[in-house]
Amino acid sequence: MDMPRDMQADHQASETDAALLARYAAGDPAAARALTARLVPRAVGYAARLLGDGAEAEDVTQEAMLRLWRAAPGWRDGEAQVATWLYRVVTNLCTDRLRLRKRRPASALDDAPEVADGDRGAVAGMIEADRMTALQAALDALPDRQRQAVVLRHIEGFTNPEIAAVMDIGVEAVESLTARAKRALTALLAGRREELGYDDEN
Amino acid sequence: MTMKTDRHQGLDDLFAEARATPRPPSQALMARVLADAMEVQPKGVSAIPLRRPMPRPGMWQRLAAVFGGAGALAGMGTAAAAGLLIGFVQPGDLSALGDAVLGTPLETVELIPSVDTLLDGN
Structure with a gap:
C-alpha cells in the first residue's frame, strides 16, 4: 500500500500555522493553499475516525475549514493553537452529526x-x-x-x-x-x- | 497478565498501522476548501477595516453653510431670480420709483456683492 505523503507543504514547514493564517488574512492566496495542504489531510482523517464515514468526514472538514477562514481576520496569535482550534471544531461538528444519526435509524455502523x-x-x-x-x-x-x-x-x-x-x-x-x-x-x-x-x- | 499485555500490544500495533496508513483527502475536497478560502478571504492589502473617510461637502453644501442653511440659500436664489427678471423686464413703474429714490437712472444692480471672496474662503 502506498503511503501518501504531503510534499507540497514541505517548503512551508518552518512557518507556523498562525503565521500562515495571518498571511491569509492579509490577502495572500499562497497561504490559503499551504494551510489547506497542511490541515485538511489531518482534519479529514480525524473526522473519518470519529464518524466512520469518509463522505461525511469531508463535509465536516470543509465546514470546519470554512470557520477557520472566517475566523482568520480576528485571529490573535498566542490565544490558541490553530490545529487545536480546528480539531475542536471538527470534534464538535462530528458530535452533532453522531447525535443526529442516533435519532434516525442507524445504518452506517456496518457500512x-x-x-x-x-x-x-x-x-x-x-x-x-x-x-x-x-x-x-x-x-x-x-x-x-x-x-x-x-x-x-x-x-x-x-x-x-x-x-x-x-x-x-x-x-x-x-x-x-x-x-x-x-x-x-x-x-x-x-x-x-x-x-x-x-x-x-x- | 501476559495475555492482557499481549492484547494491548495488538491494539498498539493496530494504532501504529492506522497512523502509518492515513487516508488522503480527495482532490475534490481540497478544491472545495480552497474555493471557500478564496471566497471569504479579506480583499486588499490590509485586514484591518479602514475607517471610511467623511465625504467632502459639495459646493452647494458649502455655499449653503455660508448663508445659514439650504433654506436661506433657496430664498436668496428666489430673490436673485426675481431681481434678474425685474432687470430684464424693466417695469416702467419700478424704473420711475428707482429714479425717484436714487436720484439717477439705474442701469445695473449687483445682486451678490463680491461673491468671489465668499467662495475663496472655503
Whole structure:
C-alpha cells in the first residue's frame, strides 16, 4: 500500500500555522493553499475516525475549514493553537452529526468497505485492510468521548494536555477516557484476534 | 497478565498501522476548501477595516453653510431670480420709483456683492 505523503507543504514547514493564517488574512492566496495542504489531510482523517464515514468526514472538514477562514481576520496569535482550534471544531461538528444519526435509524455502523476475497495474491493487503476495518468498527462501538480521546492520543499523536484543550476537559479526565477506551477496544477486538492475523506473531 | 499485555500490544500495533496508513483527502475536497478560502478571504492589502473617510461637502453644501442653511440659500436664489427678471423686464413703474429714490437712472444692480471672496474662503 502506498503511503501518501504531503510534499507540497514541505517548503512551508518552518512557518507556523498562525503565521500562515495571518498571511491569509492579509490577502495572500499562497497561504490559503499551504494551510489547506497542511490541515485538511489531518482534519479529514480525524473526522473519518470519529464518524466512520469518509463522505461525511469531508463535509465536516470543509465546514470546519470554512470557520477557520472566517475566523482568520480576528485571529490573535498566542490565544490558541490553530490545529487545536480546528480539531475542536471538527470534534464538535462530528458530535452533532453522531447525535443526529442516533435519532434516525442507524445504518452506517456496518457500512465499512467490503474486502473482496477472490484475490489470493493480496492476502497481506487484505489482512491489513481487514484490521483497519476491525479497528474502525471497534472505534464506532465506543462512546463518543472515549472515541475522541483515544483517536487523538493514539492515532493523531496529541499529548494529553493538547487533548484536554481540544475536548475542553481536564488532563485527568483525558487519561481516564483513554484508559477506558483502550480497555473497551481490547475487549471488542479480543474475539477477532485469529481472523486479524495475530496468530502467526506469537 | 501476559495475555492482557499481549492484547494491548495488538491494539498498539493496530494504532501504529492506522497512523502509518492515513487516508488522503480527495482532490475534490481540497478544491472545495480552497474555493471557500478564496471566497471569504479579506480583499486588499490590509485586514484591518479602514475607517471610511467623511465625504467632502459639495459646493452647494458649502455655499449653503455660508448663508445659514439650504433654506436661506433657496430664498436668496428666489430673490436673485426675481431681481434678474425685474432687470430684464424693466417695469416702467419700478424704473420711475428707482429714479425717484436714487436720484439717477439705474442701469445695473449687483445682486451678490463680491461673491468671489465668499467662495475663496472655503
